Amino acid sequence: MRFRVTFFILIASILPGIAQKDLRILPVPGFENRIINYIDTIRVIDTHEHLIGPEMLKDSYFLDFSLLFMQNGYDDLVSAGMPDTLFNTLFNQQIDPVSKWKIIEPYWNNSFNTSFNRMIIHSATSLYGISELNESTVGTLSEKIRKAHDSDWFDRIIRDSCRIDYFIKDGNYIPGKDGFVRYEKRFDDWLTIRSKYRIDSLAILQLDPIYSLDDFVRSLETAFEKELKNGMIAVKIFSSYYRTLQFEKTSADAAKKVFKTLVNGEEDFKISMKEAKPLQDYMLFKLLDLARKYDKPVAIHTGIQAGKGKIIGNSNPELLTNLFIDYPDVNFVLYHGSYPYGGELASLAKNYRNVYIDMNWVYAVSPTYSERYFNEWLEMVPVSRITAFGGDCMAVENVYSELLAAKRIISKVLIIKVKEGYITESEAMRIAKMIFHDNAAKLYKLN
Ligand SMILES: [Zn+2]
Structure with missing residues (x-):
């Protein structure tokens, strides 16, 4: 270091009078609109x-205005005090829209400000021309929603309005949509195992008895290979809803001990997550072995969990560090911009070349956070490892609104970066194409 400082002083002293020059290329006027x-x-x-x-x-009880509340909006009504027990009343029973609204209204009045709920207003306004939710509008809105879904609305929103080439669906298949839907699958039956009942159910489902830890590992392999045949393109890990993301390398003996305790128990025998951890951790490593063998990306829920009563500390992406080191050939996709762990996420993606930042859902969680951290991530992380969009929605209307929010935020940050001379206009466009499309195409092998 001392040598470098001396060298710098020497160079500076023999080049007197050379003023600092701004070498930034000035953007061509009109770049913002372009x-x-x-x-x-x-x-x-x-x-x-x-x-x-x-x-x-079509077969549901929520093909009305409450469709827009599925998941996000509902969660904030509960945050605003609505009893969680009303879920079935709202979504699984035949009730007219006005009666539904009367249940929702007091909680809506206390939570209309959140970005989850702003997105509902945006969907209703931009797609159905209704800019306010109240007793006199929910009926008309519900009618318009029913009418729209009586056509090819789903495809039109996704394919024509949003220009989505593919979306990756978590879990179940959607009949007739194989042209543009791909699937990721969860294996949480193995990762959150803590009851004898679950082991027995898996054995019945696969028509193969599970007596030993080896049998249990084989049942995971069977399930994995079945999903591969069905077209699974990625593995999804959802564990941070139930337990910590800290998975420790565990010996087969320690895992066997837990497994034996479970299978030797009574039919309804259950142990705590903490007691089951050695077995769960062992199975996670087996799952990663399969992801490596079959070259499938592993997507992990990190950061804030949907619903209520979850432990945020369980979802800190930093807890996964040992996995990034142990599996350098597996690509790990960290979901939701890891809210609120954006700085930790940036450090991980910078340090480990198998870590990807996925910004799905984060625009709905907080537009401000998305903007702030996208700005930082552009400075910290190779752009090839950022994917910009996923709605994480149940209704296409909310995908539409969230994509508009994503485009607005990404445009805003890129424009600031061009204005500052950090990148050029054409680099901004290159970044946009990579994060909205090309990076995901490459990562998930979608052409
Ligand atoms: Zn999700």
Whole structure:
């Protein structure tokens, strides 16, 4: 270091009088609009959705205004004090829209400000022309929603309005949508195992008895290979809803001990998550072995969990560090911008080249956080390891609104970066194309 300092002083002293020059290329006027227009019409790969398919929706009790509340909006009504027990009344019973609204209204009046709920207003306004939710509008809105879904609305929103080439669905298949839907699958039956009942159920499901730890590992392999045949393109890990993301390398003996305790128990025998941890951890490593063998990315829920009563500390992406080191050939996709662990996420993605930042859902969680951290991530992380969009929604209306929010935020940050001379206009467009489309296409092998 001393040598470098001396060298610098020497060079500075023999070059007197050379003023500091701003070498930034000044942007060509009008770049703001060109960036906005480019992003407006960009092709998108949507990396994460829970969308309810049209057939299932037609048979449901929420093909009315409450569709827009599925998951996010509902969660904030509960945050605002609505009893969680009202879920079934709202979504699984035949009630007219006005009666539904009367249940929701007091909690809506206390939570209309959140970005989850602003997105509902945006969906209702931009797609159905109704800008306020109240007793006199929910009926009309419900009617318009029913009418829209009586057509090819699902495809039109996803394919034409959003220009989504593919979306990756978490879990179940959507009949008839194989042209543009791909699937990721969860294996939490093995990762959150803590009861004898679960082991017995797996054995019945696979028509193969599970007597030993080896049998249990084989049942995971069987399930994994079955999903591969069905077209699974990625593994999804959801464990931080139930336990810590800290998975320690565990010996087979320690895992066997827990397994034996479980299988030797009574039919309804259950142990705590803490007691079951050695077995769960062991199975996670087996799952990662399979992901490596079959070259599938592993997507992990990190950061704030949906619903209520979850432990945020369980979802800190930093807890996964040992896995990034132990599995350098596996690509780990960390979901939701790891809210509120954006700085930790940046450090991980900078340090480990198998770590990807996935911004799905984060625009709905907090537009400000998305903007702040996208700005930082652009400075910290190779752009090839950021994917910009996934709605994490159940209704296409909310995908539409969230994508508009994503485009607005990404455009805003890129414009600031061009204005500051950090990147050029054409680099901004290159970044947009990579994060909205090309990076996901490469990561998930979608062409
Ligand atoms: Zn999700």
